[in-house]
Amino acid sequence: MTTFTPLSAFPVCSKLGSHAESMSTFSIASALDSDNTRAKEFTLSAAGLELDYSRHLIDRKALSLLLDLAKQSNLTERAAALLRGAHLNNTEDRPALHTLLRAPRASGSLAPLFSEVEATLARMKTLSVRLNGGEHTGFSGMAITDIVNIGIGGSDLGPRLVTEALRPFHGHLRCHYVANVDPADLQTTLQNLNAATTLFVICSKSFRTEETLANALGARAWLLQAGANEAELSRHFLAVTTNLPAAQEFGIPPDHCLPLWDWVGGRYSVWSAVGISCAIAVGWENFGRLLTGAHAMDTHFATAPPAANMPMLMALLEIWYTGFLGAGNHVVLPYDHSLNRLPDFLQQLTMESNGKRVSTTGATLDYDTAPVIWGCAGTLGQHSFHQMLHQGTRLCPVDFILPLTTHSSISEQHMRLVANCLAQSRALMVGRSLESAHDALLRRGFSQAKAKELAPHLVMPGNRPSSTISMACLNPETLGALLALYEHRTFCSAQIWDINPFDQWGVELGKEFGEDILRRLQGSGDTFPPLDGSTERLILAWLAEHPQPEEP
Numbered sequence: 283m284t285t286f287t288p289l290s291a292f293p294v295c296s297k298l299g300s301h302a303e304s305m306s307t308f309s310i311a312s313a314l315d316s317d318n319t320r321a322k323e324f325t326l327s328a329a330g331l332e333l334d335y336s337r338h339l340i341d342r343k344a345l346s347l348l349l350d351l352a353k354q355s356n357l358t359e360r361a362a363a364l365l366r367g368a369h370l371n372n373t374e375d376r377p378a379l380h381t382l383l384r385a386p387r388a389s390g391s392l393a394p395l396f397s398e399v400e401a402t403l404a405r406m407k408t409l410s411v412r413l414n415g416g417e418h419t420g421f422s423g424m425a426i427t428d429i430v431n432i433g434i435g436g437s438d439l440g441p442r443l444v445t446e447a448l449r450p451f452h453g454h455l456r457c458h459y460v461a462n463v464d465p466a467d468l469q470t471t472l473q474n475l476n477a478a479t480t481l482f483v484i485c486s487k488s489f490r491t492e493e494t495l496a497n498a499l500g501a502r503a504w505l506l507q508a509g510a511n512e513a514e515l516s517r518h519f520l521a522v523t524t525n526l527p528a529a530q531e532f533g534i535p536p537d538h539c540l541p542l543w544d545w546v547g548g549r550y551s552v553w554s555a556v557g558i559s560c561a562i563a564v565g566w567e568n569f570g571r572l573l574t575g576a577h578a579m580d581t582h583f584a585t586a587p588p589a590a591n592m593p594m595l596m597a598l599l600e601i602w603y604t605g606f607l608g609a610g611n612h613v614v615l616p617y618d619h620s621l622n623r624l625p626d627f628l629q630q631l632t633m634e635s636n637g638k639r640v641s642t643t644g645a646t647l648d649y650d651t652a653p654v655i656w657g658c659a660g661t662l663g664q665h666s667f668h669q670m671l672h673q674g675t676r677l678c679p680v681d682f683i684l685p686l687t688t689h690s691s692i693s694e695q696h697m698r699l700v701a702n703c704l705a706q707s708r709a710l711m712v713g714r715s716l717e718s719a720h721d722a723l724l725r726r727g728f729s730q731a732k733a734k735e736l737a738p739h740l741v742m743p744g745n746r747p748s749s750t751i752s753m754a755c756l757n758p759e760t761l762g763a764l765l766a767l768y769e770h771r772t773f774c775s776a777q778i779w780d781i782n783p784f785d786q787w788g789v790e791l792g793k794e795f796g797e798d799i800l801r802r803l804q805g806s807g808d809t810f811p812p813l814d815g816s817t818e819r820l821i822l823a824w825l826a827e828h829p830q831p832e833e834p
Contacts, residue, residue: 433485436548477508575762593770622659713744
């Protein structure tokens, strides 16, 4: 297998650094105006998506150097290793085979695993069809009307995004999501539901995730309070877990449990049984279309050369901005309200995967890795943080996500949405000069003196980079392709940075501390080592508000 090389050790990196310095006077707008082939040349299509990256701070030399980086980092070979099941998750000695979950077939060493996937998909289909057909009933004999997915992280963000994004494809069953250990999340969700017709899906590989188990116990108590007896609880629960004994102890029998595998990371798991709530919400056929769209992007990723490979080019741009142009963040702006959860999903995908400070060998890195991902849907951001995008001091590369049609019947309003998207990307690039600002103020009726005084406040430097990812419409196939695109982009960036995108040790320490602090809050008689002064003071403040009952 090809060995990893740190980013700073690639020969092309010094050339990229020098070229980045020479790009200080580069104008995106001028490049587009002077070269009528740039827009077409810097656009490519794959799996129903089109990526226009012509509005970036790159010229042909920068692109050539970045493609040299792809070659020197063996990006094509690394992609092949991922897809064939090499143990790229080196800290846990396992493969990352989320692509197998949406593949139509597999051979060789992957065939036995694929048989397990097929069997699980068949069970998911049966559950989805029975629930949508009204065949599955609750403790009162009434058909299930509402599904509540209880999970956190990858067991919540992916399914929640897919379910909301594909709302136009929903059947009659309603899906809800609970993730936060704050009891208000569960209570708010349950207050308008009928216990007799509600089914809970508990998503936890270990069946020990604190937040998920707390909410599952709350759901169980709610059902019992509503009149269900212990023997009837199993009719109201499904579990996605590997810990069958813990699920059975909770009251969920094995035939109501769907498996997860250690070769699927949580943030890559929406294609697995973790997506059962999506499959129920949109129906099995549409869930299958989601898998088909993701597989189409997998095929493109596996076969296209780097110069025409959408995930690889997006990763190279991420490396360019993070490593050579000093951008520590990346903005995602979906111009379709159905995708309003996409920035949340991508935060976990990118920052949990690539938020690492050591290489695959444990050496401390001397360069930045994952940028901070943020954003929101459509025009909402235009009235808040777009001010910073246009006039702030930070470089913020942007991804505009644009479906060209809408499922809404209000087509004129959608036309306005599209106009806003195109206007924002153009305004970021073109900006407004001091002279133009001065003239605009004069047209508004200001005096010459006042216009001169105010003009600097209206100046927008422009030259702010962005991509536009468009599609004919948002449907199961294009959504699947979009999510797979970002998965593969995340993987490619990790390979160039020489980090493992498939572990997440950074989430563990807080959990360990949390267990000790919880026992303190519970009044445990255990002896604990002293904590820092701030934490000790806040523990005492909480205990003062919750005095423990005196022992008899």
